[in-house]
Amino acid sequence: MGRMNVTVMRYLEGDHFRVLIAVEMGMKNHEVVPLALVSSIAGIHRGGVARTLNDLCKHQLVAFERSKKFDGYRLTIRGYDYLALRALCSREVVGSVGNQIGIGKESDVYVGGDPELNDLCLKFHRLGRTSFRKIKEKRDYHKNRKSASWLYLSRLAAAKEFAFLKALQERGFPVPKAVDVCRHLVVMQLVIGQTLCNVSTVNDSAALYDRLMALIIKLARHGVIHGDFNEFNLIMVEDERIVMIDFPQMVSIDHPNAEYYFNRDVNCVRTFLKRKFGYESEDWPKFDDIERKGNMDVLLEASGFTKKMALDLNKAYDEGDFLAHCEQEKVDDEVSESDGEDDDDDLESEEERVATIEEEPEDVDNEEKEEIGKASKHHKIVLSQSTRFNDWLSEATTQLDDVRLSDNEEEERFDDEDVIEKMQQHHPHTAPQEDDSDPNQIEETESLEDALATGDKLPTISRKKKIGVTSGTRSVATSVATFTAEDIKRKLALEKKRNKEKVRLKVKGKQSAVSRNRKDNKNVISEYAGWI
């Protein structure tokens, strides 16, 4: 067991802690916190935050991570320890940190000292530290600003321990004196003694047995059951007196499994004394004989440690399910979502919404295109039924036959590909004025335009081929050039309008996403008041 390295702390400035707190706050609903969010929570510009985060990364107080959705920073255990220590230092509760004296499944215990150098015990809760990676695999984003599991559970464990320590101490139970709590760190009196598991001999095992059983009964009379009353959580001090140091699973005597927990505690003591000191007694307390005289369980709940908190914590302890509260929250979220509440806070669905909004212009375009396509097809059908086009065609063919006679060689070099290319270019300047007088030609122009708009080139090509082959190239050039300036203007205006709509819709989507994010961040900041 080593020593906690707190030397870096003296070199950290206000901004470092400000940014560290911003990351912590961001982690209430993000597994990794993006730079932009850290910057907005800390109220420091991005450049400054980036520099500070670099320093913090160097000292392993935060870690940079790339996840599926975000690149960002997460608070490390060390960073969280520093935050708690800094807060307690500024409250003048803690003045120094010494050696590690205990390491449990769910905590690290250090010797500490107050500013006057009196000994203290610093217990850092680490509930869920082994499993918080799993949370990341499962979910990058914590829905509806629910906490990161290990931060939340460790804080709960510390809050519970502190509340219980105080309550037990007030009722005269032999527990270390509770000094203060901050985040996941409980500061209490340092007990000088040995855990019962390390005690090899006792002067009076019967007295020890009685003392232990009396403790179990006294707890039950006050309305609580320890739930983990064993040699690892009991310290023997002077005169073979016992001090209870750990009660993570303490439950109310009204708990459905209260009798089971009570009997388990009693049996633990009996087995231990028999095994270690060879002491056995015919007499042991029975659950039904307990007469309730106090209501510590109710008072504890009233002290702020709610049933929900207790439930989350018990699930983590009993079932080893460090994600149980997240699952519950997920169910809650789904229920509230189905009720139509709080939709705006959900970033995942928000992202989907943003994506949908950004896709909208495309959708609109496709619909428009479909409509235009349908209209042009209809137009073509009408045209094909009309005799005007056929009349014009035969007339034009005759005219072209006449014109070909006077055409020069160069004009004849136009082939079908040139025609198609020209048609697709919609060159406005090639529109000759000579066609204005022919209403039939206008009809053809529209049909060509429609065909081009729908991408329906083949009929046009075959038509042109016919014209080109039989009547020469001039007429082809003429018909392509029949796009009037008005038509082109109209088309350009339409395109411009559509582009404008596209841009407007995109901006709208992004803007709404930004404002929602801002709202979210604002809520995180306002919620943070009194969180430490």
Ligand SMILES: Nc1ncnc2c1ncn2[C@@H]1O[C@H](COP(=O)(O)OP(=O)(O)OP(=O)(O)O)[C@@H](O)[C@H]1O
């Ligand atoms: N107030 C205290 N004074 C002195 N030593 C303490 C104190 N609290 C805890 N310790 C030491 O730290 C060790 C671990 O403490 P504790 O049992 O509270 O941690 P834990 O994580 O709950 O352990 P586990 O869950 O494995 O029982 C204890 O065995 C004890 O040696």
